[in-house]
Amino acid sequence: MPKGFQAMTPHAAPPISVEGLRRSFRGPDGRPFDAVAGLTFRIETPGTIVSLIGPDGAGKTTLLRLLAGILTPDAGEVRLFGRRPDTNDPEFVATLGFMPQRFGLYEELTVWENFKIFGALRGVEGAALETRFRDLMTLSGLKGFEEREAGKLSGGMKQKLGLSCALLSEPKLLLLDEPTVGVDPLSRRELWRILEAMRTRTGMTVLVSTAYLEEAARTDRTMLLSKGRLLAEDAPDALAQTTAGRGWRARALKDAEEARLARALMHDVRAASDSPAAAPWLDAVPHGEYVDLLTAADHTRSGTPPRLATDAPEAHLEPRAPTLEDAYCALTFPETRAVHAALAAPARRTDPPAPTRTAGNPLNAQDVQDAVVAEGISRRFGAFTAVADTSFRVRRGEIFGLLGPNGAGKTTTFRMLCGLLAPSGGRISVAGVDLRTARSAARAKVGYVAQKFSLYAQLSGRENLEYFGGCFGVSGRALRERIDELTAGGELARRLDARVGELPLGAKRELALACALIHRPEILFLDEATSGADVCARRAFWRRIVDLARAGTTVVVTTHFMEEAEYCDRFLIQDAGRVLALGTPLEVRRRAGAASVEEAFARIVTDARRRNAEGFAS
Missing domain, CATH: 3.40.50.300 (P-loop containing nucleotide triphosphate hydrolases)
Structure with missing residues (x-):
């Protein structure tokens, strides 16, 4: 007050x-x-x-x-x-x-x-x-x-x-x-x-x-x-104190092991979806160079942390102060267990075969090796340039983020990568296929979750899955088994025969992801897929995405939640149609002298705008 x-x-x-x-x-x-x-x-x-x-x-x-x-x-x-x-x-x-x-x-x-x-x-x-x-x-x-x-x-x-x-x-x-x-x-x-x-x-x-x-x-x-x-x-601080003694911070002992540590711990958290009493960690979230952990109540012992995941790299653990996020997760977990179970379900290993060059696919060896290649791409709408001379590559099995303020050009960039919008200049290859010469072949290898979920509201959830499966050549017994696999254990499984227009937001999000994954795509594009979701739903969603990446799927994501950028192997920050920064979360934070991605984002964008304004004034 x-x-x-x-x-x-x-x-x-x-x-x-x-x-x-x-x-x-x-x-x-x-x-x-x-x-x-x-x-x-x-x-x-x-x-x-x-x-x-x-x-x-x-x-x-x-x-x-x-x-x-x-x-x-x-x-x-x-x-x-x-x-x-x-x-x-x-x-x-x-x-x-x-x-x-x-x-x-x-x-x-x-x-x-x-x-x-x-x-x-x-x-x-x-x-x-x-x-x-x-x-x-x-x-x-x-x-x-x-x-x-x-x-x-x-x-x-x-x-x-x-x-x-x-x-x-x-x-x-x-x-x-x-x-x-x-x-x-x-x-x-x-x-x-x-x-x-x-x-x-x-x-x-x-x-x-x-x-x-x-x-x-x-x-x-x-x-x-x-x-x-x-x-x-x-008061927020008083709510946070209800989880005192349950918060821990893990830091990898070797440089460049942060991402591996975070993914191993997130993978371990998944067990809490089915049996909180059996899992030591209720939550695991990357924050800067650390992973912040929250123990399940049944595993809380004064001053003694539970063991780390068996496949985690060697790390140092120390107690940390409780946060409002900790209290939220601890209080709502019993209420949202079905969401955790559905969105955190394990992904089967699906390493895609490397594409080969053909007469209709004249790519060089590096283009074939990378999942996405954007080389000098631009997009103009009349006299307005939304994207200007942008280049980057996304490696296979990588989680790659596109970040930027509203109006920065990232949605236009994203739509060009998905084949939904043709670039005015430059070239793009996706899954080893040049979008200029084989757009249909490229689309068959990608899954796409739009911010508005691109679902057919008058059809049931099952009918949507069957439709998208048919579009990608998945049918019969294989389709039925894939639908069962993608919907097992969650809220959607109970509502598969309800009209999509009548589903709650969480079930629609689960269905949109299932439709995108129905054909086991090599690359998954996520356009602000967690917009409007609460923190527990976002965490469960990202544990699923991390598991997909561990299983070989490449993920390209746009988001306004800066905490989600910490899950990315690399990301770029874009404004006014130009790339301002590109690198791992650690590299971008260090370049900006910031403790978090959000702070780095604010500094990089603000500094670039100030320089542009000074250049314009001069």
Whole structure:
């Protein structure tokens, strides 16, 4: 809580008061389920920022919509500053600011036109609207884009515009539903800067749901939901202390063994999916030069770490301070065990045969050896250059990352690698096949998971798998066995015959990955496949990806979660269509003089933009 704010008087109404709140929906099987199941809590002090965290389907979005008056509860009561939610009540509307997941913008209208609409809805017009518009344009960094259509803004700029529209009436309470999903670290930092500035200026209370636990850790209080119920709530540091004595840090004793150590320990964690009592480690996450470990509760002994994985390189273990991530994983693991089991299932060894050169495949020996080759590629859209003279190679069996801020050109680069977009210049080979001369042959060797999951919503999960299997020549008994193998033990196995449009997000993510792997591809392309996933789902997903790489599959990934870059063997950082850095996580961190990939990312991109601005000015 910022300095200067005082606790409320005993008779003042709290910013949020919720008693016995319940809201049910009908599930895919036709049975009702409680999205919010009898919640009771209070946010007593104005001016606080409270984070709302939890697994997929925990009820976070439903709760925020109930507070905003968009949904009506089946039972219980909500009061905001003593007032019941009522979107027809002008005073309630003026009290509240709400930013939904997709920002709620009118994308065909300009920035200024969006402000005029949101101002009219909140009773802010005339000189007051113009004054607040100028202030928010300056605060958000959108000054100069007033006449730009919202749909033509980058993801980070849309995020800041959505937040600015929600702040237009200077609300006493601001509700944010995962506002930073799908945007880069620099844009996330900007959002939190804006929030802190507005809180200091107006005393606004904020309730924000987030998939980023480092964001939750900076708030005054954290609420952890699962299956519509409140698992825990306290200050982030107090929640972290619930796992004191269970955290360890491992460091490889030999240089260049960090990646091998991390993968061995992640492989060992997989046993916890089936039997937590049998597995020493509940979580293993690469962080810089270390691997941070969390023991399962049954393996916690004072000061004595469990043994490392049998195939791990020699490493030094030391205790570390507990974190909010530790508490989250420990508290939610029993709730998300099925997700762990499905996404962390072992992968069968599938070393692909090395391609050979033919008349229709005129590649040199190095091109054949590498899984992906991009040589001097560029892509122009009219007068705009999205990618300029980019070159890199991805080795077979490597996990390779494409990182960059929104609008950096990485999605365009990714689409060119997948054969979905032809380069304007340069050349690309994939799985030993030149995309210019044999695009169909290359596509047969790759799997692709799009950010929006490219699934057929009207078909069942099984029908989607059968369709994609047929497209790649997998049929009959082989297809049935492959479907069983890819879906065994997870939530999807129970929902295979449900329509995809009715599946929860976690099951859709599992299905999209299964469809991409149905034909045992040599190369797997992942385009922000974990966007919107909670930390446990992301960790389980990445344990699966690491296992696939161990089994011989090459993986190329784009992500805005900088912690995921630590799983990569190498990655590049791109901005304004050009490569700024390329190397292993350790090499990039050392080059930037940073302790983490996120810090290195911020420094490299910021420094490059400053140099470009100085060059332009001169």
